[in-house]
Amino acid sequence: MRKNAAARRVGGGSAVDTTAGRILDLIRVRQLNIGDVLPTERELSELTGASRNTVREALRTIRTYGLIEPKPRVGAVLANGQSMAIQNFFAAHMDISRSSFADIQGFRRIIEVGIGDHIVLHASNEQIEALDEINGQIVASRSIEEAAANDFDFHMALIGLSDNRMLADMYSFLSPVILRIMTIGKEMRPMLADTRRAHGEIVAALRSRDRVAYAYLMSRHLDFALRFLPEEQASDGQ
Structure with a gap:
């Protein structure tokens, strides 16, 4: 507002x-x-x-x-x-309900799936390998917050491959909300390996220049975290 x-x-x-x-x-x-x-x-x-x-x-x-x-x-x-x-605005409205979570992830799906064609066509092999290196940092995270930050870095790197500064700025503005969502899914350490594996599959699709696989894997990855919303937050305040 x-x-x-x-x-x-x-x-x-x-x-x-x-x-x-x-x-x-x-x-x-x-x-x-x-x-x-x-x-x-x-x-x-x-x-x-x-x-x-x-x-x-x-x-x-x-x-x-x-x-x-x-x-x-x-x-x-x-x-x-x-x-x-803008970050302070979002930080002040951080009650993540199931519906707001779905809206945010739906927005991310439109963006992160949508940029797949550009990345497949234009990203260099070196850029894709650099993305995989960022992914490798997730399992070395020493705290939930660090894991969420490393997860966010991976997705920001993907956005960077779109060569669209406006998208990068938009994700920076949304970072408090996105980081909060990522933190919810990282309260247990086994999730770190799952996140790395999901990211690795996305990277593999980019290496293969497979747009369809990339779109499917990214959509599945963004939907996956919904199960980690606490039940008391899933009722939208009712």
């Missing part, structure tokens, strides 16, 4: 909202990176055609959502707060 509220506010019709949108457009056009300094208020006023007071209010709006932060004697700089703000 906070993300949608941010979009509505920045995209609204007031002078401040319009100016905030123009500043965000400027950030995109100039391809500013985290830590880069924004133009001064006076420069932004000239660039956006808004008064300095309006620019100041627009910057406050943008700062509210963690996109920029003030630095003494430097000015406003592009911050990494966007991902943190």
Whole structure:
């Protein structure tokens, strides 16, 4: 909800909202990176055609959502707060019911199965072998949290093979929820070997350039964790 509220506010019709949108457009056009300094208020006023007071209010709006932060004697700089703000939103809504779990895994299935064609056609043998090396780290995990993180690294590496930065950013934003789901399925150590084996089968399908096998194995893998939802969470609060 906070993300949608941010979009509505920045995209609204007031002078401040319009100016905030123009500043965000400027950030995109100039391809500013985290830590880069924004133009001064006076420069932004000239660039956006808004008064300095309006620019100041627009910057406050943008700062509210963690996109920029003030630095003494430097000015406003592009911050990494966007991902943190979204992650905090998800972290605050982490009650995993069976229906919400199914929704998340369904979303992941659309993405992770869907990128299979691209990976089969374009991933190099070296990239696929590197994916297998990441998979090997799972059984060496020393805690549930580390196992979940290693599992997530495997799936993030798969997303990386899609060559789609937006998907990578989206998975980073969703990481608290995905990690929570992965943790549920790793409360018993035997699961580590099962996870590695399932990942290994997916890697083998990629080595064989077998799209059908990849799609089947990935769908089965994402469905498998549903059985590890505690029964008291499976009733959706009823």
